[in-house]
Amino acid sequence: MVRSVIAGTGGYLPARSLTNDELAAEFNxxxxxxxxxxxxxxxxxxxxxxxxxxxxxAAAAAREALAQAGADASEVDAIILATATPDSAFPSTAxxxxxxxxxxxxxxxxxxxxxxxxxxxxxxxxAMIRAGQCRSALVIGAEAFTxxxxxxxxxxxxxxxxxxxxxxLRATEEEGPASRAILSTHLHxxxxxxxxxxxxGGLVRMAGREVFRHAVSKLASAVDEALxxxxxDKSDVQWLVPHQANLRIIDAMGRKLGLPSERVxxxxxxxxxxxxxxxxxxxxxxxxxxxxxxxxxxLMEAIGGxxxxxxxxxxF
Ligand code: COA
Numbered sequence: 001m002v003r004s005v006i007a008g009t010g011g012y013l014p015a016r017s018l019t020n021d022e023l024a025a026e027f028n029x030x031x032x033x034x035x036x037x038x039x040x041x042x043x044x045x046x047x048x049x050x051x052x053x054x055x056x057x058a059a060a061a062a063r064e065a066l067a068q069a070g071a072d073a074s075e076v077d078a079i080i081l082a083t084a085t086p087d088s089a090f091p092s093t094a095x096x097x098x099x100x101x102x103x104x105x106x107x108x109x110x111x112x113x114x115x116x117x118x119x120x121x122x123x124x125x126x127a128m129i130r131a132g133q134c135r136s137a138l139v140i141g142a143e144a145f146t147x148x149x150x151x152x153x154x155x156x157x158x159x160x161x162x163x164x165x166x167x168x169l170r171a172t173e174e175e176g177p178a179s180r181a182i183l184s185t186h187l188h189x190x191x192x193x194x195x196x197x198x199x200x201g202g203l204v205r206m207a208g209r210e211v212f213r214h215a216v217s218k219l220a221s222a223v224d225e226a227l228x229x230x231x232x233d234k235s236d237v238q239w240l241v242p243h244q245a246n247l248r249i250i251d252a253m254g255r256k257l258g259l260p261s262e263r264v265x266x267x268x269x270x271x272x273x274x275x276x277x278x279x280x281x282x283x284x285x286x287x288x289x290x291x292x293x294x295x296x297x298x299l300m301e302a303i304g305g306x307x308x309x310x311x312x313x314x315x316f
Contacts, residue, residue, distance in 0.1 A: 001173070003181040004129040004137070006314055008071065008168040010064025011284030012057045013046040013271065020044065023158060027151045036158050037269075041247025045161030045272035048144045053087045055096035057164035058142035061277075062097060064284065065138065065166040073101045076168075077134035079108035080125045082117025082276035084199070084305070085144045086110055093142065106134065113189070114197070115243055115304025117141055117276030118165070122300075122312050123185030129171050140166040141276030150203040159245070160204070161272035165280025180294060183313040184229050186222055189306045197305040215249050215303045220256055222301055222311035230313055232297075234258055239292055243302030244268035244278040253301065265291065275304065292316055 018026065020033040020043060036042050048057065058081060066073060079101075081094035094108035113120040118141035125137040142164035149157040172181055196210040219242075227234060234257045242250050244267050254264040265282045274281060279300050286292040296316045303309035 001175060002130055002132065002171050004126045004169040005172040005180045006167045006182065006316055007170045008065040008067070008069025009166070009280065009284040009287045010061045010068060011163065011165045011281040012060035012064070013163045013281070014048045014052060014057065016049060017044050017046050020158065027157065029154050029158070031154045031158055040159060041268050042159065042272045043269045046163055047146050048162040054083055054085055054142045054144045055087050055093050055100060057144070057162065058093060058097045058140045058166065059100040061142065061164040061166040061280070061284070062101060062138050062140055065168045068287070069168045071136070071168055073103050075136050076101070076103050076138050077106040078125065078128065078137040079140065080111060080121045080137055081108070081140040081142060082111045082113060082121040083142050084112065084114050084117065084275050085148055094140070097140065113304065113308040114306055115245065115273065115275045115278070116302040116306070116308035116310050117304070118279045119185065119300060119302045119310040119312050120187055120308065122182065123187050123310065125169050126182045126185055129169060135171045137169045138166055139169055140164065141278070141280050143275045143277045145275050148199055148202060148204050155208060156204050156206050159273050161274050163271060163274040163277045163281050165277045165284050167280055167283065180315050183315065184226060185310065185312040186225050186229065187310040188218070188222065189308045191306065193307040197307070212246070212249065214307060215245070216252055218303055218307070218309045219249070219253055219301050222309055223253065223256065223299065226299065226311040226313045232313070236297055237299045238263065238296045239286065239298045240264045241279055241282050241286065241298055241300045243304070244271060244282060245273045
């Protein structure tokens with residue numbers, strides 16, 4: 001049986017980073033570091049430079065993922081890129097990345113699932129590798145999210161940041177519960193709740209309380225579903241790498257799994273919510289600093305506009 005394994009991870013953050021106080025001063029916001037950090041855990045975020053595109057950031061993250069896997073770009077059969085902030089309707093941002101990496105074969109396309117985009121892209125890429133449509137795939141989450149923020153709306157503009165993360169998936173024929181592979185992905189959406197988190201007139205609008213309420217219950221059920229599908233118990237999970245929207249939601253999921261806080265990868269304090277980029281950025285950080293080791297069981301989960309939500313289990 002063919003499955004896919006995460007062979008490399010990479011991340012990219014724009015050079016410019018603003019603290020809550022710097023952001024408030026720059027955009028003349030009636031807010032405070034205390035309000036933002038107590039409710040969300042966010043202390044700073046990166047902001048893309050003028051002219052720095054979603055594809056630029058994605059390509060930088062992809063290059064690190066390739067290097068970590070010891071792979072040449074010519075190995076890549078497919079690029080699947082999740083973003084809510086594509087550089088244009090077409091060409092897709094994935095195809096722009098393909099060109100930047102000098103890849104002129106295979107296929108590339110974007111996925112739109114807001115903050116759940118990376119889990120969706122991982123699910124699609126894993127299914128395509130299992131089906132034999134490609135042998136290796138770059139799965140990327142990349143966002144220039146600060147370009148769709150309303151800087152007069154303090155309820156949303158303090159929450160998001162820019163960046164990109166990537167993983168290289170390779171086909172593997174290894175079998176058995178201890179083998180390195182993506183074990184399963186679980187994707188959901190429910191358009192009835194589309195209006196609580198949406199882009200309207202080009203800018204993000206959110207009913208924060210409503211989103212919070214859905215997040216805790218839907219993430220919990222996706223996590224239960226992923227564990228049950230693999231006959232695993234929560235005590236089998238070595239790392240939780242959650243979507244990074246809000247530290248209170250992240251802590252609630254860590255408690256649900258009975259994981260000590262040092263087993264939960266957190267970047268929201270420094271990155272804020274980078275939407276589809278948040279999980280692969282967190283994976284890249286935890287692989288780079290040696291926390292996640294080959295063989296470790298990693299649980300990922302995310303929720304975002306749509307509503308969309310989902311979970312993935314992978315043995316690194
Ligand atoms: N600084 C200061 N005050 C702010 C503020 C800010 N940045 N943003 C909102 N407020 C004010 C509101 O105006 C409101 O004031 P009022 O009571 O005078 O009207 C008050 O704070 C409470 O607003 P509310 O939106 O109810 O706050 P909250 O406690 O729900 O916290 C969030 C807001 C956004 C932090 C919280 O709802 C949240 O994290 N939700 C989940 C969001 C999320 O994860 N989204 C991404 C999913 S991918």
